[in-house]
Amino acid sequence: MTPSRPAEPILHVDMDAFYASVEALRDPALAGRPVLVGGLGGRGVVASASYEARVYGIHSAMPMARALRLCPQAVVVSPDFAAYQDVSQRLRELFLSVTPLVEPLSLDEAFLDVGGSERLFGPPEVIGALLRDRIRGELGLPASVGVAPNKHLAKLCSGKAKPEGLLHLRAGEVAAFLGRLPIRDLWGVGEQTAARLERFGLRTVADVAGTAGPTLVRIVGHAAAAQLASLAVGEDRRPVVPYEPAKGMSTEETFDRDVDDPAVLRRELLRLAETIARRLRRGEVAARTLTLKIRYANFATVTRSRTLALPTDHATELHAESAALLDALRLERVRVRLLGLGVANLVPAGAARQLRLLDDDRWQQVERAADVARNRFGDAAVTRAALLDDG
Amino acid sequence: MKFRAERSEFADAVMWAQRTVGDRATLPALSGIKLRVDGDRLFLASTNLEIDSALSVPVQGERDGAVLVLGKLLADVVRTLPNAAVTAEVTADVLHLTCGRAQFDLRLMPVEDFPALKEPSADGAVAVMKAEEFARTVAQVARSASTDDARPVLTGVNLEATAGSLTAVATDSYRLAMRTVPWDQGADTTVLVPRRAMEQARHAAEILGSEVSLLLEPAQVTFSFSDRRLVTRLIEGKFPDVRQLIPAGFERRLTVDRAELMEVVKRVAVVGDSNTSVTPVTLHLSADTVLVKAGSGEIGQAEEALPGALEGEDLQIAFNPRYLADGLDAAGSERVVLEFRDELKPAVLRPAPADAEAGPASSRPEADFLYLLMPVRV
Numbered sequence: 001m002t003p004s005r006p007a008e009p010i011l012h013v014d015m016d017a018f019y020a021s022v023e024a025l026r027d028p029a030l031a032g033r034p035v036l037v038g039g040l041g042g043r044g045v046v047a048s049a050s051y052e053a054r055v056y057g058i059h060s061a062m063p064m065a066r067a068l069r070l071c072p073q074a075v076v077v078s079p080d081f082a083a084y085q086d087v088s089q090r091l092r093e094l095f096l097s098v099t100p101l102v103e104p105l106s107l108d109e110a111f112l113d114v115g116g117s118e119r120l121f122g123p124p125e126v127i128g129a130l131l132r133d134r135i136r137g138e139l140g141l142p143a144s145v146g147v148a149p150n151k152h153l154a155k156l157c158s159g160k161a162k163p164e165g166l167l168h169l170r171a172g173e174v175a176a177f178l179g180r181l182p183i184r185d186l187w188g189v190g191e192q193t194a195a196r197l198e199r200f201g202l203r204t205v206a207d208v209a210g211t212a213g214p215t216l217v218r219i220v221g222h223a224a225a226a227q228l229a230s231l232a233v234g235e236d237r238r239p240v241v242p243y244e245p246a247k248g249m250s251t252e253e254t255f256d257r258d259v260d261d262p263a264v265l266r267r268e269l270l271r272l273a274e275t276i277a278r279r280l281r282r283g284e285v286a287a288r289t290l291t292l293k294i295r296y297a298n299f300a301t302v303t304r305s306r307t308l309a310l311p312t313d314h315a316t317e318l319h320a321e322s323a324a325l326l327d328a329l330r331l332e333r334v335r336v337r338l339l340g341l342g343v344a345n346l347v348p349a350g351a352a353r354q355l356r357l358l359d360d361d362r363w364q365q366v367e368r369a370a371d372v373a374r375n376r377f378g379d380a381a382v383t384r385a386a387l388l389d390d391g
Numbered sequence: 392m393k394f395r396a397e398r399s400e401f402a403d404a405v406m407w408a409q410r411t412v413g414d415r416a417t418l419p420a421l422s423g424i425k426l427r428v429d430g431d432r433l434f435l436a437s438t439n440l441e442i443d444s445a446l447s448v449p450v451q452g453e454r455d456g457a458v459l460v461l462g463k464l465l466a467d468v469v470r471t472l473p474n475a476a477v478t479a480e481v482t483a484d485v486l487h488l489t490c491g492r493a494q495f496d497l498r499l500m501p502v503e504d505f506p507a508l509k510e511p512s513a514d515g516a517v518a519v520m521k522a523e524e525f526a527r528t529v530a531q532v533a534r535s536a537s538t539d540d541a542r543p544v545l546t547g548v549n550l551e552a553t554a555g556s557l558t559a560v561a562t563d564s565y566r567l568a569m570r571t572v573p574w575d576q577g578a579d580t581t582v583l584v585p586r587r588a589m590e591q592a593r594h595a596a597e598i599l600g601s602e603v604s605l606l607l608e609p610a611q612v613t614f615s616f617s618d619r620r621l622v623t624r625l626i627e628g629k630f631p632d633v634r635q636l637i638p639a640g641f642e643r644r645l646t647v648d649r650a651e652l653m654e655v656v657k658r659v660a661v662v663g664d665s666n667t668s669v670t671p672v673t674l675h676l677s678a679d680t681v682l683v684k685a686g687s688g689e690i691g692q693a694e695e696a697l698p699g700a701l702e703g704e705d706l707q708i709a710f711n712p713r714y715l716a717d718g719l720d721a722a723g724s725e726r727v728v729l730e731f732r733d734e735l736k737p738a739v740l741r742p743a744p745a746d747a748e749a750g751p752a753s754s755r756p757e758a759d760f761l762y763l764l765m766p767v768r769v
Contacts, residue, residue: 013505058663081576082470096680152636197620309539309563309565317541319541320541320542321541324539324540324541328540338638346501352670352709352767352769353710353767353768354671354765354767355565355735355766355767355768356564356565356765357564357565357567357633357636357737357763357765357767358562358564358631358636
């Protein structure tokens with residue numbers, strides 16, 4: 001460690017109401033209105049709610065039906081993960097412009113270790129503010145930033161800074177800051193752990209910090225007690241682990257109603273294959289292994305994999321292969337709740353490509369042309385006839 | 392049922408029948424081999440519902456009868472038997488095997504559950520081929536068939552019979568192998584035979600020698616050997632029209648020593664070998680030299696040159712080394728001719744006519760083999 005390393009080198013950058021904000025950016029008419037991103041179907045949940053919607057008590061993971069009862073005038077938008085991924089990619093590039101130590105947690109949040117960036121960009125809180133301003137200026141989106149001595153505290157700070165704020169927690173103020181917080185704010189404390197702690201009168205982080213080790217062990221067990229005790233005093237030694245290229249990708253669909261029609265399953269597979277193939281092409285990789293995942297109505301889940309002779313980034317081929325795996329299961333009127341398709345064994349696509357004698361790569365060209373059209377005119381611009389709604 | 396058999400003959404018959412034993416999951420009886428003694432012959436049968444195998448071996452029969460035993464278990468047992476005569480006797484629901492001082496009791500399965508096997512029609516016109524030529528043809532062609540069930544028609548070998556010739560073709564869409572042999576049966580028929588059935592028939596032809604007779608029918612094909620028979624179901628669907636894929640001409644032609652090129656390709660390809668992707672080998676062709684290169688800066692690189700005579704302009708073309716080596720291996724001749732248009736068009740590989748005996752096609756057994764190979768775009 002260099003002597004000049006700052007005391008609070010860790011940033012946690014978290015986008016505010018990410019999906020909803022992206023949607024508002026794409027359709028300015030949505031700005032300032034309660035926006036819910038998520039599925040409208042029977043089992044749809046809120047994936048993201050704008051701040052205007054949160055006023056009504058709506059939060060993510062809430063069933064859509066309930067959210068709409070709370071705020072009937074909310075605008076519901078179905079999620080467009082490809083668009084979010086695009087923004088996420090640009091976000092990541094922005095992060096990487098200030099430090100190589102970027103650990104993404106999801107599409108819209110990441111830890112950054114800017115301990116080595118001070119001479120180039122200034123102290124961490126300045127870098128944090130710079131990132132927030134650049135995200136607003138370059139992506140047109142709101143983000144909140146936590147600046148703290150470690151990951152756990154940085155994440156707490158960004159949460160307290162929302163919306164579009166920055167909270168810098170100095171090393172000397174950790175105890176005072178943490179002490180007041182409810183135990184629920186600690187990493188890894190869920191409903192059950194919280195309830196158990198509260199039964200012993202432990203409500204704030206300070207209460208936990210002041211509890212003797214053996215007592216804590218009796219309440220929550222060995223492993224959790226050790227973690228809880230160090231988090232309660234603001235200790236967290238986990239380093240920021242930089243992003244590694246994806247080893248695989250997957251997508252899945254939970255049906256509104258269980259499906260037992262093989263034709264519908266095959267069609268859904270085509271949709272999943274399209275999604276995966278686009279993501280492969282966007283990432284300029286091709287996959288050699290594909291995995292079909294099926295969850296039956298009774299929640300039993302099976303997966304079937306196949307490794308191809310040659311890697312592909314080709315929806316038609318992914319569909320044919322996954323449909324063969326589906327056929328091999330010989331489902332006869334079995335009710336299926338969820339269908340998923342994943343790929344792994346990724347290789348750079350730009351490299352050598354084995355040409356074919358048959359079908360002349362025509363589908364491949366069609367798919368690439370469709371990519372171009374969708375990138376320019378939006379996702380609905382081009383689709384397969386098989387995926388058009390009936391009627 | 393009771394019989395006495397030679398260990399090696401019995402073991403060989405069981406192993407062969409075991410190759411087409413079915414999958415226990417679908418129907419338990421399919422995982423069995425049916426043994427039937429009739430006089431001094433033991434008949435064995437197995438089926439996986441795609442291929443039916445039947446054969447008979449001479450035994451000393453003492454009591455007629457038929458039983459069904461678990462194929463894998465029986466095969467595992469006979470594989471380990473000492474080299475002595477085998478005595479088999481059924482008592483109640485057990486097959487009792489004795490060989491030297493070894494004794495086995497194998498539980499029987501209900502023989503009445505074993506399905507009836509497909510029968511060739513009695514009046515069908517049968518064509519006869521030399522076993523050696525049949526085995527060679529299958530070996531040359533079948534490996535180009537696809538192993539990918541997503542496109543079932545490509546997992547088979549297409550047999551096209553016309554007056555005087557039989558053409559066998561297989562392709563996995565990356566390469567294609569085609570062989571034409573004389574055929575002594577006149578009727579025009581085309582059948583698409585599962586690759587595994589062809590391999591099983593080849594195996595029989597190789598160990599038995601002599602002759603194989605083929606009966607092509609609309610729904611099944613029968614391969615018969617002296618004491619063995621295979622009846623296979625066909626793959627449904629239309630095999631692609633492959634003749635239109637074969638280029639009519641060429642712009643460059645390379646003549647090169649087959650074994651030498653194969654050795655160089657395999658050696659150089661080692662640096663490109665990786666689990667996740669196939670790294671191509673690139674052939675740099677000039678007037679009298681073939682330079683074979685593979686690899687990248689990341690793993691390592693290799694190159695090796697060998698003599699080769701090129702007609703036409705210099706060319707750089709890349710191939711999957713496995714597909715190229717497969718084609719060279721299948722060609723079998725001393726030298727091969729490779730015809731190219733450009734680096735993105737299919738190449739044609741043929742055995743080169745031997746200089747000494749450049750006679751009519753019928754006197755050159757390899758001249759009717761063709762291997763079509765798609766390049767890799769780099």
